[in-house]
Amino acid sequence: MLSRTASDLYWMSRYLERAENMARMLDVSYSLSMMPQDGRDGLDEIAMPLLITGTLEDYLGRHGQMHAERMLDFFALAADNPVSIYSCLGAARASAHAVRGRITADMWENINASWLEIRGIAQQGLNRYGMSRFCEWLKERSHLFRGATYGTIMRNDAFRFIRLGTFIERADNTLRLLDARYEMMSIKALDSVDDESAWSYYQWSALLRALSSFEAYTEVYRDAPAARPVAELLLLRADVPRSLRACTDEINRILSVLPGINGRPAQRRVAEMDARLRYTGIDEILEAGLHEWLNAFIASIRELGAAIHTSYLEVV
Known part of the structure; x- marks a missing residue:
């Protein structure tokens, strides 16, 4: 192509x-x-x-x-x-x-x-x-x-590049939405707003609904939405369609079947990202600082997009 x-x-x-x-x-x-x-x-x-x-x-x-x-x-x-x-x-x-x-x-x-x-x-x-x-x-x-x-x-390269664009954009969006809502909640926490308050419940519920993940949350967790379980669901659950893990899984799968050797830098980068998510627990992420971790991964998604552009999309 x-x-x-x-x-x-x-x-x-x-x-x-x-x-x-x-x-x-x-x-x-x-x-x-x-x-x-x-x-x-x-x-x-x-x-x-x-x-x-x-x-x-x-x-x-x-x-x-x-x-x-x-x-x-x-x-x-x-x-x-x-x-x-x-x-x-x-x-x-x-x-x-x-x-x-x-x-x-x-x-x-x-x-x-x-x-x-x-x-x-x-x-x-x-x-x-x-x-x-x-x-x-x-x-x-x-x-x-x-x-x-x-x-x-048809399930050809055209289909694969269409899907690739979808999941790159979706991964970036999930990270940015979670980061923005977490930052707002952190600011409120400084104003002594209880994490279990009605305001907190609606904030996290609205985020889950925005990512079509509210029903998934209620199926997996019994407690009201809060920072730890919401972050775990949206970052590490491979069975949630808009989670970061689900997106990197799909990107990894798509890049692995695209022909040619030019894509190896992008393939290596997404494989590393996928392994990082696969073997990371939510406690490790929170210990590192959720805001810092999310921003670092946003940068990784941006770098992956640049690698895909260099590997496949530059006109030669």
Whole structure:
């Protein structure tokens, strides 16, 4: 497969996964902002997606002050924000168009329809369409694309690069969401907020729901959600689809079957990451400091992405 084709398939998948992940992030922040905020107005929660994606300074440079409606629109539908959900879907559609002959009709129709629909939503306005409805719509479109992909495309290198992009993006998102929520909980702990309080329960529950892992948590653990079991579930459980361990397992499996010897640096890196997760316990992670451990692994995911780019996606 040509590097340019592999790159378009890979980034098509990454942008679609990124759009879904941002919708999940936005949904949980918006829902939590509706809760009592101890005298605050919920702007901290709505600003969380901007902090996680590193776009808060860009927002402030354009709008000058924190405003809930503008922040939501900037993150979701702003065409001039390169990391907005709108921009991600546009980039995914452009990549899909470039490899129209390598994906199935069902896949293309799903992406194209999603792009046309979000343009209509942008014209209508998020306030009129509804934030929760928008996030559910985007998750549904993402599910439909994955179903169309899994059910219609041949199990060849095109399929593998699509899946590779999905799991690289998903691993990064899980780490960032967990880190952001843990940092907020740590700040609250300094204000003497009990970890077993109702506020804590809703924070951890919202994170689990954002990662479609709440039902898995209730099946594995009996206690209310807290830092240790939530981190263990989202980092080390291979049977939880959006966990870090599940993502690295899939990436390792995909890279191991891609042809050629150029991919050895990426294969070696992900094998080391997978072994690290396989033989690490949650107590070791917490002892090292969860925030520090998560940030180190985010850097490892970034380095793995760079190795994949060098090995497979650079045009030679």
